[in-house]
Amino acid sequence: MTLGAMVAQNVFFWVIAVVIAVAAIRMVTTNNVVHAALYLVGVLAGLAANYILLAAEFVAITQVLIYIGAVTVLFLFGIMLTRARIGRERGLTARQWPIAVLVSAMLGGVIAYAVLDTFGDDELPVRDSFVADNTQQISDSIFGPYLIPFEVVSVLLLAALVGAIVLARRD
Amino acid sequence: MLDNAYLVPLIPAVSFVAILFFGKRIKGGQGAHWIGIPAVASSWVLSVAVLWQWIQRVEDAGGEAEHAQGASTMVDGVRALLTRVTEGAEEGHTFVGAVINTVDWWTIDGVDFQVGTLVDGLSAILLFVVSSVSLLVHVYSSEYVKGDRRYTHYFAFLSLFTASMLFFVLAENTIQMIIGWELVGVCSYVLIGHWWEEKPNADAALKAFLTNRIGDVGLMIGVVVLYWGTREAGQNTFSIDTINRLAASGEIRHLILLVGALCLTAAVMSKSGQFPLHTWLPDAMAGPTPVSALIHAATMVVAGVYMVARLYPVFYEGLSIGTSSINVLAFVGGFTALMGAALAFVHWDIKKVLAYSTISQLGYMVMALGVGAWTAAIFHLVTHAFFKAGLFLGAGSVSHAAHHTFDLREMGGLRKYMPSTYWTFLICSLALAGVFPLAGFWSKDEILVGAFRGQDNGYPLMLAFGLIVALMTAAYMFRVIYYTFHGEYRGHGVPHESPRTMTVPLWCFAGLAIVAGVVNLPAPVLEPFGLEGLAHRIETYAEPIEFLEQFDSFTVADPSLGMAILGTVMALAGIGIAYLWFWRGLGPHGLTERNRVAWHGYHFLENRYFLDHLYTGVIVGSIKGPIARATYWFNQNVIDAVVDACGTYSTRFARWLYRNIDQGVIDRTVNAGGEGAELSGAGLRKIQTGRIQQYGALLFGAAAVLAVVFVIVI
């Protein structure tokens, strides 16, 4: 890989990372629920871009399709159906947010430490030639070794679907 | 017989048991004397045999070449012996050891206790005296207590007393002496309280016994002290012979001998009626008269004198009799003599007069021992036994005639009705007063001489006492004779002479009172008769001659004609004074009513120096009263208070314990456990808010902490 390519990768990564970080923080601190949902979209999109950066395009597309397409819509429906106020509302942050900061900081710190301790010097392998067989590999893997989990997931989806309908039925 | 002397007390002892078991069956309860008299008679015969054999022993040891050879008959033997005796040893005394037979009784810790007999001249003489007086009293009693409610009992204890006294006399060691001493005390108690249904008699018996007990303390302490003395000298024994030997040879320390002698003197004071423990003797007259004659005139009361004579080296060395001019024994004896004689003047009971006379004469004997006149004391003991017993039996006879009264004021003029009694009484009184040539004269004279120039120094104070008492003795005896036998009969009824069983013993005693002096006549008296050998027989046969060799200063006083004359003058003066006062009525009659001092003196004497008041009222009363009350107070208030306090405090403590510890601490702890659980539950419940985010926070927080712990720390 050429130096230019490497630099470009790094730059893109950092830009995307900043976007994600800002979006995430805003999501958990905003007082507007709808805004929070949109910020979530931002995070998801940034992540999809990251996946492409990692040469996992199938997963990236799936992310966009499912997460941003379906899940976000679901969330918006949920917000609407639960009569969330359009606009700001006061006090969406709970009273115990300092403890939450502490706990999350601790957790984050631990994970970061562990990560740095173990993988601090590992580099991602550099690919010289770019072969677009990611999707094929994934499908080979799904319908090969991971066939059973695939079927199970489909059943799970079915169960979730049926369950959600049953739960939300108005009668 | 000397080796079998134990038979002498054994026979009366057996008779005692026999009378107890069989006496009531003989003649319907009035025949016990059929056992008692033969027993004592055989005892008397054996005593004579002992005496006989002892004399023989002394003669044999004297190195006489003349043996009773060819004495085929008893009479020849007697004659031969008498020949030897009369031509006797003039060259001096020879030592003859006592005959000692012992049986081992038991041993403890290296100390041997033995039982045995010690026969020497002194024991032999006393055996004879005791058995003779006892025999005559037995015969007299068979008439005197005839028809009595406790006839059998009386004779039983008379036998026991005889046995005890004989046992005492033959005692080989001091332990046996104590046994005999106590036994005669018990018999005295029983016999004095013979008619115990009347309280005064029972009281008198108790008084005698308890007063003797006080002296017995001295006896026991003295015996123990002497034992330790022998222990110091390495001998470790109670044997009298050994004690005497050690005391005489100086192997026992003087201090021990002194202490022992003083303790034994206390015993003598109580048993032999010395001042101040004499108070029991007059009251002991509550018993039957033969008992008084036997016990309180002739035998038991001389036990003390005998004891001193027996252990004489202890006293001689301990009290330094040989070298001093006054000592405890002599002074006590002399003072007793004087005091007893004074009291004899103021009593109206004939037996009490005789009792005080006995006290006075015992004082004489003790004084004699105190001044070193050992032989004189024993001699006087023998003669006194005879004539005092005679006087007592005479008094009994008189009372028999005067309807059982002993009060002089209800008698009088009995001379006409009872000649036997009168003459025997008179003879015995003269002997008591010490008139030549009766027995009392010789013995009293020897005592006076002993006081005059006995040892290194004479005992002048004792001599003065002796002479004054001689005068008083004669006077009070003739007062009694006057009131009893002269004048007109003041009682009621007609008096009569006593039966033969009573008068015969009286004559025996009178006879003995006349002739008993023969046994120790001084040599100058017999020289004209060529019978010098007879002189001083008691000395020869009885004196502890062994010790003479060791007593540097023991001397026997030479008889003094001057002293004899002086003694007789005193006696005659006493008789004369009595004659003048009573028969002629001269002198300051009624002085006591006119003169305050005289009245007080009389009052003092009449109340027996207020000694009884002192003993009963002051000493006993104070113990009974204030001291007993104080002890009771102490018991109730102090001891009971302590006990009650313990109880109260225990209860209070228990209550406190219950309230504070049990209820307070323990229950609170238990309750606290429960409350703690409740509180902690209530506290922990606050966590269960029901809010998911809180649970989530806790969950994630815990996970974070764990993660930190596992990742970073470990």
Add this chain to the structure above:
Amino acid sequence: MFVSQFLLLAAFLFAVGVYGVLARRNAVMILMSIELILNAVNLNLLAFAVLNNAISGQTFALFVIAVAAAEVGVGLALILLIYRNRTSVDVNDLDLMRG
């Protein structure tokens, strides 16, 4: 590129998601924070898949996405029910289990 970049980013997202779960009062927003967490995990998986050149990481990420979708559906159905019963989706009001 260092793999640790991706991992750190994932860790950051995870921490933010945890904060959101613990500190948001609206139940829907809590669900959204859970989605953040799941996405952080996805990123992790993919980074490791690329590091180790194993395709199963990506496969698994797909599964995670599927499951996350299902979960959101069911979760929102539940929140709807709660809203119907309580007319509020404030989690502070859901304290019937208090005690």
